[in-house]
Amino acid sequence: MxxxxxxxxxxxxxxxLLFVLACGLAVTLGLMNFVNLAHGAFAMAGGYVCMVLVNRxxxxxxxxxxxxxxxxxxxxxxxERTLYRHLYARxxxxxxxxxxxxxxxxxxxxxxxxxxxRVFINLPAALQGQFDLFGVGIGRYRLMIxxxxxxxxxxxxxVLAKTRFGSRLxxxxxxxxxxxxxxxxxxxxxxxxxxxxxxxAGLGGALSAEILGLDPYFPLKFMIYxxxxxTVGGSSSITGPFLASLLLGIGDVAxxxxxxxxxxxxxxxxxxxxxxxxxxxxxxxxAAR
Amino acid sequence: MFERKIFSTTAAAAAIASLAAVMPxxxxxxxxxxxxxxxxxxxxxxxxxxxxAIKLYMQQKGDTVAGKKVEIIVKDDAAIPDKTxxxxxxxxxxxKVNFIAGFGVTPAALAAAPLATQAKIPEVVMxxxxxxxxxxxxxxxxxxxxxxxxxxxxxxxxxxNGIKKVATLTSDYAPGNDALNFFKQNFTAGGGEVVEEVKVxxxxxxxxxxxxxxxxxxxxxxxxFVPAGQGGNFMKQYAERGLDKAGIKVIGPGDVTDDDLLNNxxxxxxxxxxxxxxxxxxxxxxxxxxxxxYKKAFGSRPGFMAVSGYDGIHLIYEALKxxxxxxxxxxxxxxxxxxxxxxxxxxxxxxxxxxxxxxNIYIRKVEKVDGELYNVEFATFEAVKDLGKxxx
Numbered sequence: 110m111x112x113x114x115x116x117x118x119x120x121x122x123x124x125x126l127l128f129v130l131a132c133g134l135a136v137t138l139g140l141m142n143f144v145n146l147a148h149g150a151f152a153m154a155g156g157y158v159c160m161v162l163v164n165r166x167x168x169x170x171x172x173x174x175x176x177x178x179x180x181x182x183x184x185x186x187x188x189e190r191t192l193y194r195h196l197y198a199r200x201x202x203x204x205x206x207x208x209x210x211x212x213x214x215x216x217x218x219x220x221x222x223x224x225x226x227r228v229f230i231n232l233p234a235a236l237q238g239q240f241d242l243f244g245v246g247i248g249r250y251r252l253m254i255x256x257x258x259x260x261x262x263x264x265x266x267x268v269l270a271k272t273r274f275g276s277r278l279x280x281x282x283x284x285x286x287x288x289x290x291x292x293x294x295x296x297x298x299x300x301x302x303x304x305x306x307x308x309x310a311g312l313g314g315a316l317s318a319e320i321l322g323l324d325p326y327f328p329l330k331f332m333i334y335x336x337x338x339x340t341v342g343g344s345s346s347i348t349g350p351f352l353a354s355l356l357l358g359i360g361d362v363a364x365x366x367x368x369x370x371x372x373x374x375x376x377x378x379x380x381x382x383x384x385x386x387x388x389x390x391x392x393x394x395x396a397a398r
Numbered sequence: 399m400f401e402r403k404i405f406s407t408t409a410a411a412a413a414i415a416s417l418a419a420v421m422p423x424x425x426x427x428x429x430x431x432x433x434x435x436x437x438x439x440x441x442x443x444x445x446x447x448x449x450x451a452i453k454l455y456m457q458q459k460g461d462t463v464a465g466k467k468v469e470i471i472v473k474d475d476a477a478i479p480d481k482t483x484x485x486x487x488x489x490x491x492x493x494k495v496n497f498i499a500g501f502g503v504t505p506a507a508l509a510a511a512p513l514a515t516q517a518k519i520p521e522v523v524m525x526x527x528x529x530x531x532x533x534x535x536x537x538x539x540x541x542x543x544x545x546x547x548x549x550x551x552x553x554x555x556x557x558x559n560g561i562k563k564v565a566t567l568t569s570d571y572a573p574g575n576d577a578l579n580f581f582k583q584n585f586t587a588g589g590g591e592v593v594e595e596v597k598v599x600x601x602x603x604x605x606x607x608x609x610x611x612x613x614x615x616x617x618x619x620x621x622x623f624v625p626a627g628q629g630g631n632f633m634k635q636y637a638e639r640g641l642d643k644a645g646i647k648v649i650g651p652g653d654v655t656d657d658d659l660l661n662n663x664x665x666x667x668x669x670x671x672x673x674x675x676x677x678x679x680x681x682x683x684x685x686x687x688x689x690x691x692y693k694k695a696f697g698s699r700p701g702f703m704a705v706s707g708y709d710g711i712h713l714i715y716e717a718l719k720x721x722x723x724x725x726x727x728x729x730x731x732x733x734x735x736x737x738x739x740x741x742x743x744x745x746x747x748x749x750x751x752x753x754x755x756x757x758n759i760y761i762r763k764v765e766k767v768d769g770e771l772y773n774v775e776f777a778t779f780e781a782v783k784d785l786g787k788x789x790x
Contacts, residue, residue, distance in 0.1 A: 112610060112614050115610060116607065116610060119606050119607065119610065123604060123606070220438055220442075224442070225438055225439060225440070225442035225443075226442065226443050226659070227628075227630060227631065229630060229634065229662060237637070237638065238637070238638060238640060239638065239639060239640045246610075246613075246639065246640065248606075248638055248639070250638065319634070320604055320606070320635075321604060322628075322631045324440070326439070326440065330601060361607075362604075362606065362607045363607075364607075365607035365608055365611075366607040366608075366610055366611050369596045369597075369598075369607075369608060369611060370597075373599045
């Protein structure tokens with residue numbers, strides 16, 4: 110019984126992590142209709158920024174996390190203004206080729222600068238190990254992930270649903286021409302949204318280093334997981350990818366625990382079954398535009 | 399006209415003959431070693447260590463042997479067998495190398511094997527560790543290790559030292575399966591019991607669920623083999639999950655506590671017992687000098703891959719000395735068979751029958767020495783052959 114709960118806890122933490130890593134992709138892919146396969150590169154950038162700050166300059170871990178967000182967002186906005194915006198109107202194939210190229214460049218660049226061995230971020234002692242809660246092993250680090258990602262999800266949902274910026278973004282997505290006619294600066298809204306998505310990826314990268322490992326191949330290794338989250342969740346809202354992440358996280362952990370022989374395939378099997386059942390993802394709107 | 403034709407043919411023949419006379423003369427001055435290593439990708443630390451060690455050896459011993467200049471040509475295969483094959487072809491056909499060497503992983507070593515046979519040049523394997531490798535070509539000679547060597551010995555040791563119930567966690571590829579099978583064979587023969595057996599995918603992001611399964615099985619120890627590089631991830635999550643506090647030890651072949659990465663793993667690795675061919679803490683004078691020189695040149699500690707590279711280039715030098723500089727591949731392989739020498743890891747030799755390495759296997763425990771983590775050796779099994787072959 111207790112191991113079921115421990116697995117559930119681990120699964121939720123893993124799912125939350127997947128969500129923070131992937132939700133920026135859900136935004137660019139779903140809201141902006143842009144295929145950004147370089148999403149993982151922004152996550153990696155955040156991870157490495159956090160690692161350098163904590164390990165080399167002795168920053169506290171919690172101070173480095175916001176910096177991971179900010180730096181990835183800054184790289185995001187820079188690339189959006191200089192490169193990405195020229196590709197908004199292009200075909201999806203062009204976007205795929207461009208962003209895959211960007212991913213390979215980021216892999217080579219990080220390999221050159223930081224070397225290819227896996228790095229770890231030095232965690233404060235308070236985040237290490239497990240404690241017992243009614244016999245259930247709760248990992249401190251995973252608990253922190255659940256708290257941070259949980260708060261973030263609520264905040265995101267609020268911003269999108271309740272704020273002025275949220276309604277502008279939704280308007281810009283639904284009908285860019287009408288929105289700009291109403292005086293909404295559509296490119297600016299998109300740029301900001303894109304940068305925010307990159308920032309989230311960066312934060313996710315920093316948080317995931319401990320659990321997934323951080324090396325220059327990060328963007329290539331985990332791209333598939335991000336895409337699974339977005340396809341299963343549907344890309345028209347935040348709730349879809351969120352629930353999909355949780356489902357996949359729990360499913361993946363449970364699969365590896367209970368049927369270790371086929372553990373790695375559980376996540377793919379789930380994806381196939383869900384997509385046969387709902388081809389547009391769990392919460393996909395059919396033909397949004 | 400007839401005369402003219404004869405004349406031109408003779409002239410051409412003479413030209414070819416003189417060219418032929420010049421070319422080998424130039425080639426004879428140098429001996430080329432094509433080094434195929436993963437310099438990028440997940441196995442890059444292997445490539446880096448071997449390259450460093452070879453540089454160090456050539457700095458110490460000079461780059462001429464038996465009157466020939468030794469030239470090293472490095473090619474990066476990122477541990478992808480297709481690239482290994484292309485690199486080997488280029489080296490053999492275009493660069494006309496006299497040796498191919500390196501090979502970070504088993505599939506890479508196997509990919510080059512038919513080429514070594516065809517070209518009749520020695521393939522010196524300096525890293526890859528499955529038993530089958532040397533059986534794939536009569537030109538393959540190995541200076542690293544086989545997983546059977548260390549896994550059988552840790553199996554024997556465990557069962558004699560009060561470890562009765564073991565859970566295993568191994569990467570699901572050839573070396574992982576070798577490690578698992580050889581361990582199980584000796585461990586269960588001695589009366590031990592494997593209570594849980596998990597094979598993890600090679601590209602595994604998160605060990606957590608597997609480790610939870612190990613914890614719930616309540617074994618005395620976990621036998622673990624993951625490729626060098628993933629050891630850090632494994633040990634961190636092992637500690638996070640509190641397996642160390644639950645009294646579950648880690649045992650295995652020494653890849654998981656590679657000297658290269660050991661220092662970054664944290665105190666959770668303390669007490670880990672492994673069987674392996676080399677530790678930077680090996681107490682011989684030769685090793686102390688080797689470690690000091692390596693640290694001075696490259697700023698890091700040499701691991702078992704470095705020492706395998708160091709011995710690999712030594713074997714090439716010795717073979718050339720024995721043939722007096724003759725670069726005929728078959729003669730070179732013959733010259734390598736039965737070579738015996740003192741390495742930083744201890745006394746080693748090349749088995750003349752299998753062309754595989756015979757070496758001491760040490761049982762080591764991770765301890766803190768002068769504030770750094772080391773694999774401290776406490777028992778020695780002498781002159782261990784590759785049991786993967788003798789059992790056949």
